[in-house]
Amino acid sequence: MRFIHTADWHLGRLFHGVHLTEDQAHILDQFVAFVRDSRPDVLLIAGDIYDRAVPPPEAVALLDDALSRLVLDLRVPVVLIAGNHDSPQRLGFGSRLLSGQRLHIFGSFSDDLTPVVIEDRAGPVYIYAVPYAEPPVVRESLRSDLIQTHQAAMLALIERIHQVHPPGKRSVLVAHTFVVGGLECESERPLSVGGAGAVDCACFAGFDYVALGHLHRPQSAGKDSIQYAGSLLKYSFSEADHNKSVSLVEMDAQGRCNVEKISLTPRRDVRCLAGYLADILKGPKSGENPQDYLMVTLLDTGAILDTIGKLREVYPNVLHIERPSLMAGGELHGSRTDHRQMNDTELFAAFFLQTTGEPLTEEQRSAYAAVVNAMQQREREVMP
């Protein structure tokens, strides 16, 4: 059995105000060509298909085009789940009908854990696809009051899967979750504010392969057969050093997997430059694409007129400039921590401290977490 595992396409994403539609179309063209050449038995897409619940119409058209080519032109079945950025209902439109075309979309969470079964010469492989769902949604659906955390939800689900899975048969899990110890980056939205968002990789014992989405850096989680495919593109400057890839997995008759990471070439890379303005204005070294999306850290200390204008004459897609020398000096910056390095919870705690003179109590902290989690659930249009 050969399959391709990808995730976190985030179609419709804005990057520092730039619509990435063309970059995404470019990389999807390459991806489709790769699928055509590698002839997999199935393609797995582990969530965050879109960047938000209501993606722009261009992103809808882009996904439609890519899936139509994969499923109809290349005849590759696709298993696709919703991530925490997707609206379960919107993504799930037509899923009953589309499954007849071998496009298996798992949008809304359901207690029906019927697998997609794909056969190769060694027999069937059972693919269990679990769309992202908040613990209250899983609790309601499985009618179990014990489910309060993502860990408990995942354990309950996997227990159900093990109950129905035919012993000795090969199995794959597709899920969108955060595994303890995973390396995060700035473009992921935390699954849960307040610390109940992580799942232990020991949950996944028994599956021959676990195709994960959520973390944008390609990485294994605990063992080689539990993989994050990583995002399609670099979606923040914190990912400049990532090597984005899709995973080509060969599974043998016993379910043992060999995972190969395949790099695609984006239309424009995302890079960070640091140096003095005069040096940077000397322009790209040979082999560097001047059209790349750039963050520039300037070491100059004095005033510079029209910094961005000067830089964009050489690098048209400079999106962000940092000037650490200007940040360090001012009294206005208070505690001198860089607020851009703080997550929402830290930011709120700092604001609270600054305005009230008191640190957040545990009770206040969990009240804050409850509000933010409920808000994120609404943004994703999850029915209460």
Next chain:
Amino acid sequence: MRFIHTADWHLGRLFHGVHLTEDQAHILDQFVAFVRDSRPDVLLIAGDIYDRAVPPPEAVALLDDALSRLVLDLRVPVVLIAGNHDSPQRLGFGSRLLSGQRLHIFGSFSDDLTPVVIEDRAGPVYIYAVPYAEPPVVRESLRSDLIQTHQAAMLALIERIHQVHPPGKRSVLVAHTFVVGGLECESERPLSVGGAGAVDCACFAGFDYVALGHLHRPQSAGKDSIQYAGSLLKYSFSEADHNKSVSLVEMDAQGRCNVEKISLTPRRDVRCLAGYLADILKGPKSGENPQDYLMVTLLDTGAILDTIGKLREVYPNVLHIERPSLMAGGELHGSRTDHRQMNDTELFAAFFLQTTGEPLTEEQRSAYAAVVNAMQQREREVMP
């Protein structure tokens, strides 16, 4: 050949602040049962599937459920076009794939006019489905500068259809348009501000049946084989006297059609009551549903405390109250025209007159129309 023609479902509609999802689910259940019992060869839905470009997720789930039951459970092919309320891209998601399941969605306008062909014992019927499109979109797509109006766009399209249609074979057109002379009501959004929105029914010569959407009152347009199915429900109080229906059409081997209007029973009717408060508070006559959505016109002249509270004790779904006696007297009302009876253009013209003392010139009137038409196109997310 037997087919069912319906239109203007407007899923996700708000009616005086009330979400109609449950009413729409109720009527769709009845509709699906009717389709099951009448066993048509095909179902035609002539646009305005949703009420707006981005419908609420409940509406998406409702459409998904209805279409899945019709196509998968009842095995009835469906031909469905976008209307002027639908987003072409969003509605069209998956259309290539879904057509393999015999759900034929025509979202974005295309110059590919390939028909859906349905066979009965007398041979094929060619169904040409034309999604709603603004004249500039048709002009661009067909590369014809002559297309400036809806009439010109429709003529150009139909000419193309006649060029490819095999002579002597039966044909049906599905379109979302406003035919000259049609009876309008308040819940339709004009296709074009400024008078270029109407199409002459003579355009449709040559088709054995024309399944139209847009006007919410079921009506024929010029002849019996050109029909507006009307909306699924009453979507304004101006429709209180409508007899909403779906059309069951029997077409013989020569293409002659017999149209039967089938009424469905809504969960709650939309009605207007007029009288003195004391009389109305006596409550519904036998056979009247007190849960109906009501507009109440009170003839009382004096002050009444908590009118809506009193009325809702008897009729919980009173949505609007009119008190003509209070309107007639005041000096504040200026010219004493009721602004609620005016369309947007009239309203703007009156405002302009009131603030500048001058009536709109022809030039200003067409500038206004251009702005409003462009705005409506953006709202529908039509790519420029």
